[in-house]
Amino acid sequence: MSRPVLSVKDLTITYNSSAGPVPAVRGVSFDLAVGESLGLAGESGCGKSTLANSLLRLLPEGTVTSGEVTIDGQDLFALSPGGLRAVRWTTGAIVFQGALHALNPVQTAGRQVCEPMHIHETVASDDEARARSRQLFERVGLSANLLEAYPHQLSGGQRQRVLIAMALACDPQLLIADEPTTALDLMVQAQVLALIAELRKESSLSLIFITHDLSVLTYVADRLAIMYAGRIVEQGPSLDVFQNATHPYTKALAAAFPTIGDPASRRAPSGLAGDPPTPGALPPGCPFHPRCPLAEDRCSTIEPDLRSSGPGREAACVLI
Amino acid sequence: MSAIVSLRDVSVHFGSSRAVDGVSVDVKPGEVLALVGESGSGKTTLIRAIQGLQPVTSGEITHTPAPGARPAGSDRSRGNRGVQMIFQDPTGALNPRQTIYEIVAEGLRIRKESKDEAARVARALSRAGLRPPERFFPMYPHQISGGQRQRVVIAGAMVMEPDLLLADEPVASLDASIRGEILALMLDLVGETGLSILVVTHDLGLAWNIADRVAVMYLGRIVELGPTEQILGSPKHPYTRALLSVVPETNRMEQQILTGEIPDSRRIPVGCRFHPRCPLFQSGTLPDEVASRCITEDPDQLDSSANWSVACWAVAAEGKPEDGSVGA
Ligand SMILES: Nc1ncnc2c1ncn2[C@@H]1O[C@H](COP(=O)(O)OP(=O)(O)OP(=O)(O)O)[C@@H](O)[C@H]1O
Ligand SMILES: Nc1ncnc2c1ncn2[C@@H]1O[C@H](COP(=O)(O)OP(=O)(O)O)[C@@H](O)[C@H]1O
Ligand code: SF4
Ligand code: SF4
Ligand SMILES: [Mg+2]
Ligand SMILES: [Mg+2]
Numbered sequence: 001m002s003r004p005v006l007s008v009k010d011l012t013i014t015y016n017s018s019a020g021p022v023p024a025v026r027g028v029s030f031d032l033a034v035g036e037s038l039g040l041a042g043e044s045g046c047g048k049s050t051l052a053n054s055l056l057r058l059l060p061e062g063t064v065t066s067g068e069v070t071i072d073g074q075d076l077f078a079l080s081p082g083g084l085r086a087v088r089w090t091t092g093a094i095v096f097q098g099a100l101h102a103l104n105p106v107q108t109a110g111r112q113v114c115e116p117m118h119i120h121e122t123v124a125s126d127d128e129a130r131a132r133s134r135q136l137f138e139r140v141g142l143s144a145n146l147l148e149a150y151p152h153q154l155s156g157g158q159r160q161r162v163l164i165a166m167a168l169a170c171d172p173q174l175l176i177a178d179e180p181t182t183a184l185d186l187m188v189q190a191q192v193l194a195l196i197a198e199l200r201k202e203s204s205l206s207l208i209f210i211t212h213d214l215s216v217l218t219y220v221a222d223r224l225a226i227m228y229a230g231r232i233v234e235q236g237p238s239l240d241v242f243q244n245a246t247h248p249y250t251k252a253l254a255a256a257f258p259t260i261g262d263p264a265s266r267r268a269p270s271g272l273a274g275d276p277p278t279p280g281a282l283p284p285g286c287p288f289h290p291r292c293p294l295a296e297d298r299c300s301t302i303e304p305d306l307r308s309s310g311p312g313r314e315a316a317c318v319l320i
Numbered sequence: 321m322s323a324i325v326s327l328r329d330v331s332v333h334f335g336s337s338r339a340v341d342g343v344s345v346d347v348k349p350g351e352v353l354a355l356v357g358e359s360g361s362g363k364t365t366l367i368r369a370i371q372g373l374q375p376v377t378s379g380e381i382t383h384t385p386a387p388g389a390r391p392a393g394s395d396r397s398r399g400n401r402g403v404q405m406i407f408q409d410p411t412g413a414l415n416p417r418q419t420i421y422e423i424v425a426e427g428l429r430i431r432k433e434s435k436d437e438a439a440r441v442a443r444a445l446s447r448a449g450l451r452p453p454e455r456f457f458p459m460y461p462h463q464i465s466g467g468q469r470q471r472v473v474i475a476g477a478m479v480m481e482p483d484l485l486l487a488d489e490p491v492a493s494l495d496a497s498i499r500g501e502i503l504a505l506m507l508d509l510v511g512e513t514g515l516s517i518l519v520v521t522h523d524l525g526l527a528w529n530i531a532d533r534v535a536v537m538y539l540g541r542i543v544e545l546g547p548t549e550q551i552l553g554s555p556k557h558p559y560t561r562a563l564l565s566v567v568p569e570t571n572r573m574e575q576q577i578l579t580g581e582i583p584d585s586r587r588i589p590v591g592c593r594f595h596p597r598c599p600l601f602q603s604g605t606l607p608d609e610v611a612s613r614c615i616t617e618d619p620d621q622l623d624s625s626a627n628w629s630v631a632c633w634a635v636a637a638e639g640k641p642e643d644g645s646v647g648a
Contacts (some may be wrong), residue, residue, distance in 0.1 A: 043495045043496070043497055044466075044495050051340040065332045071567065103645060131559050155581055157361070157581060185358050185359045185522045186358065186523075186524070186563060186566055186567065187358050187562070187563065187566060187577070187578055187581075188358075188359075188581065189618060190566035190567075190575065191575045191577055191579075193568075194575075194577055212495060213568075214496070215525075215567075215568040216568050219568045242549035252497060253496055253497060255497065255500070256496040256497060256499055256500050258525045258526045258528050258529055259523055260524060260525060260552050260564070260567060261528075261553060265528065265529060266528060266529075266548075266549075267507065267529070267530065268502075268529070269499070269500040269503035269504045269507070269530060270500045271497055271498060271500025271502075271503070271504060272497035272498075272500070272501070273501065275465040275466075275467065275468075276495070276497075315498065
């Protein structure tokens, strides 16, 4: 097997807030092979963005991390500032959550796409950068005349394509996309998903795709990791996990996205009572137990680890 | 049975922009009607017009309060209090400096209906699933969860005992787990109070979960209308078919990803407004006499009294959908 582009071992991330430590990620491990696509899902606050941002060391000052992250063979936490700079954009690039609204309003889309190339000196000249941005626009399905457009002149779908073009500017091996389609409507979402599928087909790009919409992940991700309260509680091949969830939390999440035509979900929306836990005040034992329909007495004392739950699959539940 | 609200050839234009461009549809008592379509299709403008917040350019909107949908003795003299609205983002809709009690009572206070205020607020909160209601009276929005906030928004609408609830993407900003709870609440409200709901969404799974009928909107016009099972099971209009094909959970269909985005409502194409993106028209397989109509004649509006109705020349040429009619 080839070396994974990314390897995460027992990663914990604790924010320091005025109200005390916030353990946002509590022991996450996974590998991402070259060309592989991993989908990360879970309710808001479960730690998805924290995990994503940590992979390029983009967390706020004062945040405490432990564990190991190896990116393209290098120990992320041992990188010098220069080494880190080289990793960002050129090894891995992130499309941030909500970035749709964060493009610079007074700069043209084309200039913004050129910026990372200049910073990382992946191009020798302005002309080369411009030529490359033209290529990138074509690659993400934007017409070249939009290079001169300002963000407010672009639709949501077009802005998302600009962000993807920018992320691809320095030809990274790993693309991390944090909720890139959440703000888009159905048809534009389909266009962006098709674009990402095509980019992956063209190259050996590895992908981490974050969303709370499990059904989207069955389309873009080879493998799925479901997070709850800062941990991965289930992982495996995406369609398999979506259709035959074993963890009670995954089951509830998957049921929230009905299959159109399925009589079982007709006039029968399915949800999950209660709220996601707050990282600062996790319930003891399995953090899902206050909401779990299958909880037993022991669930309030034991926090289960991931265990094999089938071919290529793992889940963290005492029932497995 | 007469409709709660009846729209006849309603248009809302903003200068040269035809946001809503000839819509006829009825919302029946006790039904959930889902209005689906891409961004910019005019959904929000249409429900603002129904609520009376947006004057119509032409056409007519008639609101007939449902008999018995509200306890006798309530004041019906004030405009359309029977039509209430809930929005996508519960956090933005709630004043952070007001208690839950004040937020829910606000509609009553604006209408100076101080009689039994506390009892009515309590009833609305418990109807929205916030029980015991008194526990929530003194709380502020930041002290409750996102799902509970959307319940407060719903309670604020229900306190007016409306017969029509307009919901603009009511669960789009909520977590997947909470989504089902809020949708179930909406269904319960229909069952318990006889309320009708017009829900705007681009989530077809939501329509499958709660809607009796689906209206598909494209560029200011409803292009297909019918029972949920038919519209989501065997859609006729090429636009509906394309929409359904890209729902991630329906892998059974070949994806028809439409290129580009919905055109600007200032430049609605002549002929069938969908023809520049219509996969059927663009495939070149339509008989000449149909294809020439696509680019020259606007398909008529739907027959809002029919069970299932489609505005498309190709569908019209093929014959009527089962016990329905085509708008052509
Ligand atoms: N006040 C306004 N002035 C000018 N044009 C407007 C105005 N409000 C809406 N429009 C235009 O009308 C069309 C329909 O807008 P509307 O907001 O109703 O769409 P929508 O379906 O609700 O979209 P979304 O799902 O993005 O909210 C769009 O082309 C929009 O630009
Ligand atoms: N800068 C920060 N300081 C303190 N807590 C934070 C910070 N950023 C995120 N958190 C907390 O960490 C948890 C995980 O957040 P996040 O990774 O953004 O979740 P998600 O992306 O899954 O919605 C949340 O409880 C959030 O409030
Ligand atoms: S460990 Fe217990 S509470 Fe946790 S998911 Fe499994 S059954 Fe539910
Ligand atoms: S009328 Fe013609 S262009 Fe319009 S939807 Fe039907 S086939 Fe397509
Ligand atoms: Mg996030
Ligand atoms: Mg809208």
